[in-house]
Amino acid sequence: MEAQSLISIAQLLIGGIFILVLINLYLVVKLKEIDPFRNWKPHEINGALFVVFGIVGTIAAAISYMRWEELMLLVKFPASEHGEVIDSMFWITMAVALFVTLVTNALLFLFSWMYRSKPGRRAQFIPENNMLEIVWTAIPAVVLTALVGYGAYNWLKIFDDPPENAIHIEMNARQFDWTFRYPGPDEEFGNRSVSYINDGQGNTIGLNLEDPKGHDDIILASDLYLPVGVPVSFTIRSRDVLHSATLPHFRMKMDAVPGMPTNFWLTPTLTTEQMREETGNPDFVYEMSCQQICGGAHWNMRREVVVVTAEEYQKWLGEQKAFYTDWQEKFGEEQVPNPVLPDPKQIAEDPDGNNQEISMN
């Protein structure tokens, strides 16, 4: 069914119920004598309603799930290696959760119906049962231990050091966009510091222009390019408030924290092309979003992510112009690479800018 009409029906239903209820209110308050509901037995009705609610609710949940299933990108088509692991964990947990939720809710509603008050009924005096108590402490404990064990193992693996052959990319967040830095041929990043920032000259990430290592750095405020099958290690930074570098398809999320670089690494498994085939959507693009509240345009910190083969990636990278070269052409004559600083040597330079470990706790 069309979503729009489904929703209209739901709204009509809701509206209908509401009007009925208002009529009921009128009856209760004003016309007590002719009230048709006067003789309804509350215990019967409420007990039955719980059961009905349980059944209808479960069916509605199943139907609505199927209706929106295709959009649930967080649990379908993982595009990175660790993403596949996370997804399998998700579905295992989901199986446990569904089982527990359905069984306990069903018991709750059924008992409500079965043991509703009736004339002459007396409850049975059962204050405790230690055996039962132990059983239902032990079962969740065992299940949870299993979940924790599997989870902890994967979690530590995800945050293990990246493999040797990983390429490095730096993500720089600010209000409200992302800038990516690729190290260029020397595979090393130049120094940077917030105090070198010069937005007028395009140095938005504060590259130290006097550092030769940085002269080949490629700094782009546009789509993020990633090679498929190659581990990519990200260093994530922010220059103003907290942001969060989120690549949902790759199951990646890591906060960008001003004053403290964070890290995450992953290996993409599907190129954009492959994903288009997989999803059957010819217009598919990977997207990157910001998922930590960061101000008015938080909802709009979008970048596209392009995953290509390793060769295409190298080719693309080769075509990009280094930031320093660009800067030289435009502002070279002015010859003030870095703004004058109060005390250059104390600056929060980052000697281990490329380093993988998360530096703090």
Add this chain to the structure above:
Amino acid sequence: MAEEKQIEQHAVEKQEKGFHDDHHDHDHHDHHHGSFITTYVFSTDHKMIAKQYLITGIFMAVIGIFLSTLFRLQLAFPDTPFPFLEGLLGRWAPDGIIDPNFYLALVTMHGTFMVFFVLTAGLSGTFSNYLIPLQCGARDMASPFLNMLSYWFFAASCVIMIASLFVSTGPAAGSWVIYPPLSALPQAIPGSGVGMTMWLISMTLFIASSLMGGINYITTVLNLRTEGMTMMRMPLTIWAFFVTAILGVLSFPVLFSASLLLMFDRLLGTSFYLSDIFIGGELLHYSGGSPILFQHLFWFLGHPEVYIVLLPALGITSEVVSVNARKPIFGYKAMVLSILGIGVLSFIVWAHHMFVSGMNPFLGTVFMIFTLVIAVPSAIKAFNYIATLYKGNIHFTPAMLFAIGLVSFFITGGITGIFLGNAALDIPLHDTYFVTAHFHIVMGSASAFGLFAGVYHWFPKMFGRMMNRRLGYIHFWLTFIALYLVFFPMHYMGMGGVPRHYYSITAFNMFEGFMDIQVFITAAAIFGFLAQFFFLYNFFYSIFYGKKASANPWKANTLEWTTPRVPGHGNWPGDIPPVYRWPYDYSKPGIKEDYLPQHIPDQEVEYEEGYIIPEVDPKKIPVEIEKKEIEEG
């Protein structure tokens, strides 16, 4: 006559109680016929203070829910102008479209109102105040004066928070968790200017208020129980309030520490939380601080806080379920132990909110283990509620409906916590609507239902009149359905990766498809909001015109029902009844009625005909005998 004398004597006691001498004046008015001001405004009577908390809480809830419908409109119809919004919000909604900064402000205020003002103060404040003295058998709180102060600090903090909605730069807008630097820098978002300062001041007053409340509750529970009321004979409500108060006393001061440092950063230019910031075209001087530090301090409060919100609701449920199923609560000891377990564990799980904040991953593992452990005591509670219904004789009062609804929500919402608590799964799910769904179901729905259950259950004692049942049923079913309709689909959005705090999801191809869910949720939310008017009408109408209640309309065992229809100052006109048994002797075999109040001495118990009456040593308070009986029966 006796009553008169009692009260006089009580006034004398009260003088003795005054913490400082200067309160003597105050206590003098606390007679029978106090003036309007001392009876209704600056009252030191715990029952009046409870009602003040309740009414204030309802007021704040109405505002909070209303704010949520406003931003829901924006989420469902991002580009549709609603001219009435311009009328309502002025320049925050030019041409009827809400400003993005103000959207965040609305969300922040919604979260703050709901968590702190409605479900912390409204829930604990109302029911701890009302029930602790009544159910423990005390004339009042340990320090009634402190109790009154606590309410007025709370009232002041409400006023400041509401006032902050009207300042020109808007109220605080950095989410209810106020992470710096966003909350520290007015350059980053307008709400971090005056609005944020007012937020901090308001919260400081709030903290003071809940600390005064908390230490009072603890002292009263420990020191002022009536004779025979051993700890293991306390109703589970009291246990829940007691542990809640301990959590509050240990965690709220740390929130104060955190906000004081934030205040310093904002006003004095220190760098506790800030470092290396370039914003608004200039380099700021902050250096060496760490935003992560704030998160640790905040969540050290923040996580216990969510149990501060939940535990009283669970306590109320225990009582309501037991009374209305006419059965003892299943596994009293297990319930007490799990409350204590949740209390202890809640202090060592806080960093599960920070798995992807840049915190050390090893630390993440530790917190993940504790987080999942906390599901075990929760599971015990859930199962015990269900077992209490088994073979019961369930009376569906409105309170009972809400209690059953609470259990359903608690399970459904708690289960999603298991996903989030698993650090690896939290990587994709963090800060998506999956989290929103989780906490709205377990907090916004379950705890809110606890509040409702409590109101419906104790309304007859509070106001001496009954609430209309049928309206209660309508209210329950509409709300129950509406809340599931609002919050269940949010899981789908979460599994689709839709982030929180998004003004609109239209900027991304991957989220756009959820627009129809958004519309649906908004419709259901407005529906749910409207449904609350059945409650509001019922509540205020019944205060004045409800049917007169009897002294013990639910045939319950606990002490509060031994007071007169409307208990006066001092609660019991005569002596405080001593207690002879635990509060859950419902449908006990051999007993004539299906309930056996705590204060009936064993010699006076009426047995069924033909039942062999157990021998009782009149001097002994029969803890042991009871146990034997339970085992036999």
Add this chain to the structure above:
Amino acid sequence: MSLSIQERKYIIHPHKFLMWLFLVTVTMAFAGWTSAYVVQMSFLRPEERIIFQLPDLLWNNLAVILFGSITMQYTLWATRRGEYQKAWISMALTALIGVLFLIGQFEAWKLVAADLPPVDARRKDNLIAYFYLFVLVHGAHIIAAIITAAVTAIRIYRRRLSEVRLVRTTELTLIFWHFLTVIWVYLFVFLQVTQQ
């Protein structure tokens, strides 16, 4: 069988219990601040930590506040024995000692501030902010304690309250005062240790 607050036998009087709980909350706040300091230190690389010189004056202040605790203890002793004359004088003396302590702290603050390298934007100087913070928040509590002590002194002087209540009031003041001494000792040791 009415059980009200004064008829019962308590192991600990409710008002004292309230006081202890209040002290628990204050302790938690200070625990928050000091652990913030520890966490913050761990964030900084060693070369970024500026170790500042703690002035020797702090030792004097320590002696002063410890002496205050002694006079306070003496007050309680005197009150218990009904020697109100001695009691109110030593209580007033304690309040004065509190003022002296505050003055000393203020001087120490100025010394620390003067000792610092000139402010510059890039220095990671937030550790020093903790010194100011500790002195400030502890000082705020001391002010409250001085007021309490003064009020109690007046009460003992006027002797309007029953003996039991006088003793209890004195005890409450004493608990608070000793507690602040303990807190300062803790902060002092904490600062000394972390500045090594």
